[in-house]
Amino acid sequence: MAEENSRFKILIADDEDALRLLAHETLESEPADILEATDGEEALEMARREHPNLILLDVAMPGLTGFEVCQKLKADPATSDIIIVMLTAHGQGKDREHAERSGADHFMTKPFSPLQLLRLVAQIL
Template sequence: MRAPLPPKTRRGRLPQGGASVKTILIADDEAHLRLLVRKTLTEDGQRLLEAADGQEALARARKERPDLVILDWMMPRMTGLEVLEALRADPDTKHARVIMLTARSQQFDRTLVHRLGVSGYLVKPFSPLELIQLVERVLEGES
């Protein structure tokens, strides 16, 4: 059973320094996008990790066991889809929550990754507020 969530601030965000600090892995080959996501989520007091390609993302996910993986689809060395499939095939990571953050906007792509159990899907370009709201929903188990 999960611990109760801390109360939200007036902005609807989890408070800093709350009892439940979550670990989030941001995997994207574009440094500026990792920076944007990191700056967007930093105010929430989460522990943020980064990976610059698919292989690094998979290795960090297996080692760190993050509460959430924000995963780009098109990355070198391993695509986000390959990382997602590997996470699902590993008993230690098969229940990891994953948000796909990608430029791929076709319904076929969304359907494919939802069948693999993603918790959320956000198309680039995205608004930081959309990202915050989606991360909150996923971490609270609503997605």
């Protein structure tokens, strides 16, 4: 059993309830505290307050886009070390390039399987 101080924090930021639920349920077996945000502004505020180890960040959200949130977090020395995985329903090269320019560490196309998510998180954390 993991010690409390060895737990990770993972923020799931997506406006789609079904995706947040899938990701949350998939990651419950991990030694992690799971946080959720439903829009870009909430994700930015929560990331600054909670400083998660990893953010699963949807590209298209109300308020600030995932790209904007990523740019702001990576530009701030207090949050620049947070690992960010951009999530998009569009696997097009332009989204991947935009994610890279925004400072994203990884990129994942939706929909994804629980196994794909677990593998990525295990690789990162």
